[in-house]
Amino acid sequence: MKEDNSVSSGPAVAGRRTDSDASGATVVLVADDDPAVTDDIATVLETEYAVRTAYDSADAIAALDAGVSVVLLDPGLPGLSARHVLDRVTSEAVDCQVAALVQSAFDVDATAYDAALVKPVPPDELRATVDRLARRAAYRTALSEYYDLAERYAALSPDDPERDHLGNRLDDLSAQLDEVFGTLDTREAYDTALRELRSDS
């Protein structure tokens, strides 16, 4: 794996979802079998994002951790199948948004990907898509954490000293969710929140 040198993108703290690097930038992984395509995309994105790059599926999988928010994935990546990489991308530990990098809009499995980008990708479209996927990732991550905390909060007895603390964190997350929801279309919010229920139709 080639790590972009201009931006620090160290691994996320174990056991904690951050979806950003140490500097707070959203982390994007670009994985295309053509190094020139990969590096061109990385160049466009690295002014705003912490970008990681990979040219084969083993490197792509090695670059995936909870800190990654968005993956731009060439389904024809050499090595393990794209399905294998996708399974890892959508696993609970990683759970990021993924766009397919394709030669044509045909043959994109709309159930498996959150977006599709046809190469060569115009820079404006590239930035707009990554921005949208980053907001989706933020919504999904906050919603997942909101549920986990709500479940913990619900299990506490009324006089548990942790209750106030958890209650405050729930209020913060609720406000954060409202803010991100404001930037999403409602249908997109359902699709993002419930991606694991997406049907194959």
Add this chain to the structure above:
Amino acid sequence: MSTTPDANGGGVDRPSNVLLLTPSVERDADAVCEELLHATGTDRTHALLVTCLASPADRLAAWTDRGGDPARTTVIDVETASRSAAATAGAGEHLGVPNATVEHVPDATDLIELGNLLERHLSASEGERTSLCLYSLSDLLQATDTRSVFKFVEVLTSAVERANAVAHFHLNPDVHDPDTVATIEVLFETVVDLRDDGTVGH
């Protein structure tokens, strides 16, 4: 409960989203449901009723019998695996209520489709105020799982606020463990618990 709207219909005192805890033996549930449905502050109400186990005709009857008279009614019929054949058979029949239509969601586990269908109605209410009754979260919890229903309700309650609509959600606390009920309660600023005296609490 106050239902006073302000001039532009937004920012009413009545909360946008209410969780209604209605135990199975509660006889007053329909009355509270009907009162909440009409708490829109306007007579141009689009009643949007979601039903799962109960047939659309039964759900409509539960409150039209009490004088419910919205400008328009849409029933969204969510088909659950455990519904009786008799309830489904009645779904396509004429409901006997003017301006009432029925739409179907063929799979109760498809919360994305249910959400999108609700959004189509919530976002298309010209000159009307939509009042949503979801009956019930218990049925959805039994068809799917707590995490999915929790996330669905978080999005739906946000969508209700965005559409300047009002909504109430039925949950039967007797059929879930207390932690599940308490988890869902986190999503609501207003919970009406008909197990006690119907007081509004958090």
